[in-house]
Amino acid sequence: MTTAPAVTRLVTHVELNPARTTDRQLDVSARLEAELPDGRTLVLLDDRGWAESVVGDAAIRDFLTVESVAETARTVVGPDEPRDGESREQAEAAHWGALAGLLARRGVRVDAAALAALPHDVVPGERLRAWAGF
16 A cells, blocks of 8 residues: 655745846745645745846846746755755755655655655746746
8 A cells, every 4th residue: 555645746936026126137036835735835945036147238038948947946945055064965865854844843744855856846926927928
């Protein structure tokens, strides 16, 4: 008998911060959620995001793709780069262990390695899609 997974996928929602975005600078917030089998979601991280800019007369929109936004979003929600004296494996284990711990405190038991192996979708928000032309 197999048991259903406690978490079915990870989803990072990314949205434009219009007050800090111009033609040459992009500012985006990122929120990582765990989706449960019943469709409910639990926020894991809501304090992430990034900014990027271009030099000269180019518009940053000209360089953005759905794929580039998704790649950056997955990077900013972690795992982070290793600290001094820490291996990449240790940093990754600490990251996934912390997220599994957050879920456990909310009653969702999931192994850190299983969490790391889940599909991870990135969903651009309405403002970002409209601004970037996605």
